[in-house]
Amino acid sequence: MKKLVSRKAEQFTESVIREMTRLANRYGSVNLAQGFPDFPAPEAVKRAAMDAIAADINQYAITWGAKRFRDAIARKVETCSGLRVDPETEITVCCGSTEGMIATMLAVVDPGEEVVIFEPFYENYGPDAILSGASPRYVKLRPPDWTFDSEELTSAFNQRTKAIILNTPNNPTGKVFTREELEQIAALCRRWNAVAITDEIYEHILFDGAQHIPMATLEGMRDRTITVNAMSKTYSVTGWRVGYAIASPPLTDGIRKVHDFLTVGAAAPLQEAGAVAMDLPGSYYQELAESYLHRRDLLMDLLDQAGFQAFRPEGAYYIMADIAPFGFDDDVRFARYLVEEIGVAVVPGSSFYHRPEDGARYVRFCFCKKDETLREAGQRLLKLKARRLAGTRP
């Protein structure tokens, strides 16, 4: 009998990250799973959204983004990276970077073409590949520094390679790709005429002197890079769903068409607020990074006290931790136990790997939370230590 659900939709499961949020709510657990801040967005940005609605900016914006917002994005990009982009032909405003990524994949990849993906990877890239018909080629990032093997990367590229997905600073590992690493990737993109699709949503969340280098600034990469970004993480408005993709005019043409028929456009009043956000002074980004440094150090300490072996991130707002000391068979059972019995929700490591067993010894914590939230989680996680010391295997 004919199946009513498509093969595409059958090939992937519901997002584990979003599922963990629902479990956290059900069990009253502290949610260190889904990466969204539990503190307020900047006052000026919230005010601008309210003002825009009051001023009746409530109908469709131009499908590829309100002019004022695109102009502000172009200014910010130039200030931050020196890159000049034309807001008329090189920017597409989307519903979050999530739509930016899938619109880009659908615009760039033909079924059967290969896309290189560093692993562990943010879970959306798996379904993005399936929906666009891409054949993923995974290249491992290995702890403790989450570096990759140059030969493994080189052999992942061939004539069928259409694109590489690069997320730096990286979710879930916190890795920030170095210039040397980016040069290697860029050389392969040039050699095989492939596109770099970069997810740079954590660009301002950097620690210990790590520097974010946009792929588009590397030689020969400006016109073969699609830079995806969003307001979500930088301005603590993950629920607004306002993102953007920056690419050369021919690539932007493709992205804009797909975007138009997927969603028509992102929320018009929130794009007005986006224009205000993009014009915030440099000190805003400095303070953002400092506040996240404090949260990172706090959660690293708390995890250490609870007996985790955690990998210190250089960027983004996640910590991968090794769960081997707790004697569980796998990450999913451990995450279930944490959310149900300990009262803390995390994301099982297998969500970030195409072969679940490769992520079975990790879980991911997020630290985009108030100090009191992190401390409450830390307190609860101490129960785990007692169990570990007692040698109890639940």
Ligand code: GLN
């Ligand atoms: N990027 C965030 C995370 O990895 C949120 C994901 C989502 O639910 N959109 O947790």
